[in-house]
Amino acid sequence: MKIKYQKIYSLLKQIPNGKVTTYGSIARKLGINPRYVGKIPSENSHPDIYPCYRVVRSDGHLGGYTIGLKNDVSTLEIKKEKLIQDGVLVIGLRVHKSDIVELA
DNA sequence: CCGTTGACCAGGC
DNA sequence: GGCCTGGCCAACG
Numbered sequence: 001m002k003i004k005y006q007k008i009y010s011l012l013k014q015i016p017n018g019k020v021t022t023y024g025s026i027a028r029k030l031g032i033n034p035r036y037v038g039k040i041p042s043e044n045s046h047p048d049i050y051p052c053y054r055v056v057r058s059d060g061h062l063g064g065y066t067i068g069l070k071n072d073v074s075t076l077e078i079k080k081e082k083l084i085q086d087g088v089l090v091i092g093l094r095v096h097k098s099d100i101v102e103l104a
Numbered sequence: 105c106c107g108t109t110g111a112c113c114a115g116g117c
Numbered sequence: 118g119g120c121c122t123g124g125c126c127a128a129c130g
Binding site: 022023024027033034035036037038039040041042052055056057058059062063064065066079 | 109110111112113114
């Protein structure tokens with residue numbers, strides 16, 4: 001495995017239902033920079049195959065959600081809805097602090 | 105090899 | 118909460 005795509009996917013799967021994690025958490029686990037974590041799904045444009053929507057920023061902001069199209073507010077709305085359906089409390093473009101779980 | 109870019113982070117204001 | 122700055126690692130041309 002050349003790149004670390006697969007590792008990010010693995011970490012994504014271990015996010016508990018109804019919870020979210022942060023890019024920084026994933027990045028520190030892999031020893032890479034957080035900026036690169038978000039780059040993977042943005043290029044691949046995963047619609048709803050894997051829970052990329054369960055990843056938010058460290059301050060609770062949703063961050064971004066690129067699904068082939070541009071990273072728009074409408075895409076963030078989709079991400080927000082998915083989180084809510086998972087039982088995550090989302091206020092505006094932010095998730096409740098206690099719903100963010102650090103990966104062990 | 106170098107510069108640019110990226111769904112970021114921590115710290116200040 | 119919002120905006121700015123410096124820093125971080127990896128991929129790409």
